[in-house]
Amino acid sequence: MGATARDRYVLFALGAATGSAVGLVLGALISFWLGDEAVDGLKRAFRHLLGRDQQPNFELFLQ
Numbered sequence: 071m072g073a074t075a076r077d078r079y080v081l082f083a084l085g086a087a088t089g090s091a092v093g094l095v096l097g098a099l100i101s102f103w104l105g106d107e108a109v110d111g112l113k114r115a116f117r118h119l120l121g122r123d124q125q126p127n128f129e130l131f132l133q
Contacts, residue, residue: 073081101109 104112
């Protein structure tokens with residue numbers, strides 16, 4: 071008794087919707103508990119880790 075392609079798509083869609091809803095609720099709760107400054111600091115830290123800083127990398131100018 072195997073799952074059909076439709077069953078797998080429905081299960082994937084339910085998982086994606088559930089994950090999105092949980093992420094939204096957790097993000098709102100963390101933002102509420104920590105405050106705006108802490109959330110802004112976390113955003114900057116993630117941007118820095120991912121290499122998406124809005125400030126130029128001045129070390130590259132020294133080359």
